[in-house]
Amino acid sequence: MSRNSIKILPGALVCEESKLRGDITIGAGTIIHPSATILAEAGPIIIGDCCLIEEQAKIIHRLPFDEQDTEKTPVLIIGAHNVFEVDCHVESPKIGNCNVFESKCFVGNKVTVTNGCTVGAGCKVTEEQILKENVIIFGEKCQMREGLDRPGLQTLQMETLSKVLPNYHHIRKPNKKN
Amino acid sequence: MSYIVSPDVVKYACTCGLLKPISCLYFCRYCCELRCGFCVCHEVDSHFCGKCCENLPSSEARLKKNRCGNCYICPCCQQELSTRIGSKGPSNPEDPKSTPKKMYYLSCLYCRWSSRDVGIPDQGAATGGWPERENVHANRLQEVIEGYKAFITAQRQQKEREKKKQRGKFISYTDRTGVTAAALRKRIGLPAEVPNTYYRNRPKPPEVAIAREEVEDFPEDLLTKALNLMEITTIDQRLLQPDLQPTTVDKLFPIHKQLSIKRSLRCRSCEHNVSKPEYNPNSVKFKIQLFAYYHIPEVRIVTVEPLRAGKTAELILKFTNPTQHQTVITFLPLDLTDKGGDGDREVVGETQSLNLPEKQPPSLGGQPSSLLSLSSRQPSITIKPRPIRQATNCSIAIPGSKVILPPRDDAAEYDDSGETHNIQDDTKLVVWRKSNKAFVKLAVTPDDGLELNTEIVAGFTMQHIYTNTIATTVENKEPDRHDHNVRVFLSLGNLVGSE
Numbered sequence: 257m258s259r260n261s262i263k264i265l266p267g268a269l270v271c272e273e274s275k276l277r278g279d280i281t282i283g284a285g286t287i288i289h290p291s292a293t294i295l296a297e298a299g300p301i302i303i304g305d306c307c308l309i310e311e312q313a314k315i316i317h318r319l320p321f322d323e324q325d326t327e328k329t330p331v332l333i334i335g336a337h338n339v340f341e342v343d344c345h346v347e348s349p350k351i352g353n354c355n356v357f358e359s360k361c362f363v364g365n366k367v368t369v370t371n372g373c374t375v376g377a378g379c380k381v382t383e384e385q386i387l388k389e390n391v392i393i394f395g396e397k398c399q400m401r402e403g404l405d406r407p408g409l410q411t412l413q414m415e416t417l418s419k420v421l422p423n424y425h426h427i428r429k430p431n432k433k434n
Numbered sequence: 435m436s437y438i439v440s441p442d443v444v445k446y447a448c449t450c451g452l453l454k455p456i457s458c459l460y461f462c463r464y465c466c467e468l469r470c471g472f473c474v475c476h477e478v479d480s481h482f483c484g485k486c487c488e489n490l491p492s493s494e495a496r497l498k499k500n501r502c503g504n505c506y507i508c509p510c511c512q513q514e515l516s517t518r519i520g521s522k523g524p525s526n527p528e529d530p531k532s533t534p535k536k537m538y539y540l541s542c543l544y545c546r547w548s549s550r551d552v553g554i555p556d557q558g559a560a561t562g563g564w565p566e567r568e569n570v571h572a573n574r575l576q577e578v579i580e581g582y583k584a585f586i587t588a589q590r591q592q593k594e595r596e597k598k599k600q601r602g603k604f605i606s607y608t609d610r611t612g613v614t615a616a617a618l619r620k621r622i623g624l625p626a627e628v629p630n631t632y633y634r635n636r637p638k639p640p641e642v643a644i645a646r647e648e649v650e651d652f653p654e655d656l657l658t659k660a661l662n663l664m665e666i667t668t669i670d671q672r673l674l675q676p677d678l679q680p681t682t683v684d685k686l687f688p689i690h691k692q693l694s695i696k697r698s699l700r701c702r703s704c705e706h707n708v709s710k711p712e713y714n715p716n717s718v719k720f721k722i723q724l725f726a727y728y729h730i731p732e733v734r735i736v737t738v739e740p741l742r743a744g745k746t747a748e749l750i751l752k753f754t755n756p757t758q759h760q761t762v763i764t765f766l767p768l769d770l771t772d773k774g775g776d777g778d779r780e781v782v783g784e785t786q787s788l789n790l791p792e793k794q795p796p797s798l799g800g801q802p803s804s805l806l807s808l809s810s811r812q813p814s815i816t817i818k819p820r821p822i823r824q825a826t827n828c829s830i831a832i833p834g835s836k837v838i839l840p841p842r843d844d845a846a847e848y849d850d851s852g853e854t855h856n857i858q859d860d861t862k863l864v865v866w867r868k869s870n871k872a873f874v875k876l877a878v879t880p881d882d883g884l885e886l887n888t889e890i891v892a893g894f895t896m897q898h899i900y901t902n903t904i905a906t907t908v909e910n911k912e913p914d915r916h917d918h919n920v921r922v923f924l925s926l927g928n929l930v931g932s933e
Contacts, residue, residue: 374546376545392545394545394546395511399545399668400663400664401545401664401683402664404548405550
């Protein structure tokens with residue numbers, strides 16, 4: 257899996273300094289900051305539209321230890337409108353839409369994330385489970401509660417970033433037609 | 435600060451016998467004694483809300499049950515709630531061009547709880563107007579409170595009446611003639627004693643609460659239904675609302691934020707303030723801050739050789755003079771049993787504070803006049819120095835020579851000239867010095883026969899010259915210099931095995 261094949265759809269903003277390894281497809285409108293890390297070790301990663309991946313965020317597609325010998329090459333599909341905040345570490349095998357991974361959180365490789373979930377700052381989720389829709393994990397003890405709604409979209413922030421980032425960083429060119 | 439002094443390896447003995455790091459101690463300039471948080475009077479200066487920084491007088495704070503009227507905390511995670519704007523349709527549905535109406539709701543940025551979660555309607559105004567929950571037992575509580583209030587007033591009246599009776603300014607003629615009120619009453623045929631007015635005016639006690647006999651049936655579905663922990667509140671969340679104690683999350687309502695206080699600390703033996711904050715809640719400064727850190731030389735452990743039982747090890751301590759005056763440090767052996775210097779000092783301190791009324795320094799202009807009158811009072815409590823409950827298991831060879839520490843100079847840090855102050859040092863004692871700091875080499879010997887890994891504690895008495903800058907009398911402008919003893923305890927680490 258050492259060969260890199262990065263497919264960037266038009267409209268995506270991927271900074272050159274970001275660390276992308278393996279087979280990665282990046283959807284339209286997605287913003288990837290410099291020094292974000294995306295590693296597709298176990299299989300390809302497909303990132304949906306309008307995701308925001310901030311500095312030092314790590315998305316790693318890696319199989320759990322007990323499944324590493326199998327010949328499967330699972331695909332990590334990340335839905336649309338997900339926010340990966342600064343220094344979060346996500347190894348989840350499946351991520352839905354509109355999730356927020358706050359700063360310094362950790363999501364293990366046995367946690368399936370559905371839609372509208374929020375993993376709070378500094379929270380560590382490692383136990384094998386499927387996070388239900390709109391679940392919010394917060395606090396020192398990783399308390400869980402069910403939210404009423406999905407977390408709000410970061411449209412304003414993304415608009416600003418798409419204007420500002422190209423002024424100060426080299427941007428990878430989209431290499432894929434819709 | 436805490437990260438510099440946080441492993442409490444160097445502790446100072448407070449006058450009250452407790453051992454504390456220097457950052458937790460106060461120094462009363464008037465009695466020249468160390469004081470800690472446990473041996474000063476704590477007084478509430480002002481109540482304020484930590485979020486909106488509003489100052490509340492204590493009577494109003496009491497009326498509001500020590501809570502802020504405008505700020506709320508999250509019932510879910512106890513963080514502060516912030517007001518957020520959510521637009522909700524146009525103000526005029528017929529006119530599509532009209533600006534959307536602004537609606538406000540409360541939201542927690544930490545756990546994303548919002549007032550919409552529990553169905554509190556959005557408000558049209560940014561501040562206030564949030565519906566207050568009525569306590570179901572409010573009437574009963576009010577009744578009980580009123581009942582007891584009446585009870586107190588009745589008791590007070592009774593006491594006053596008794597006082598009046600005892601005073602009896604006027605001599606009753608009936609007393610002289612032997613015809614007392616009681617005798618008269620007897621003659622007419624009434625009971626001799628006037629029934630006590632207290633019993634006559636006794637207020638009606640509040641209705642007695644009666645326990646209900648019938649109990650709600652045990653809900654069967656507790657055993658049959660799967661428990662959804664996300665709908666159940668935690669103990670913390672329940673105790674946050676003692677009047678409701680909600681069991682499910684849909685009954686969590688925003689809670690008024692509790693007020694904080696500013697607190698001044700007063701020395702108990704001379705009643706001078708050792709710490710007084712500025713009144714303004716926005717300010718973190720102090721009007722009076724007699725922290726030991728600013729008056730007592732600070733001791734820090736630089737290095738210590740591995741400690742072996744019965745073997746002498748080298749210990750290097752750093753002394754820092756925080757004051758604007760030169761000081762001389764003398765090492766004295768630690769004497770735990772004797773109140774020695776300290777005990778004598780205590781007496782001296784007391785006589786000084788007793789004499790304070792005449793000596794009241796004019797330099798106290800910074801203090802409000804009310805405090806001056808307070809400070810002229812005699813000490814309310816005589817604090818006896820208590821023994822220190824800390825055993826030492828290591829001896830320190832007390833050096834005979836003294837260490838001179840120059841005054842603190844904030845500019846010295848930027849001075850590269852290497853000024854040495856021309857101090858004739860005992861080179862065996864002082865290893866290095868710069869501006870107001872000096873490294874001192876001491877020899878420590880852990881006691882023989884200690885087991886491995888026992889914590890080694892050494893102690894000595896540090897005598898330093900303290901320059902008291904409060905002019906004691908008007909004509910005596912010379913600052914008052916005298917010796918002050920502090921007992922210092924050092925935790926040097928654990929005993930290691932022999933080589």
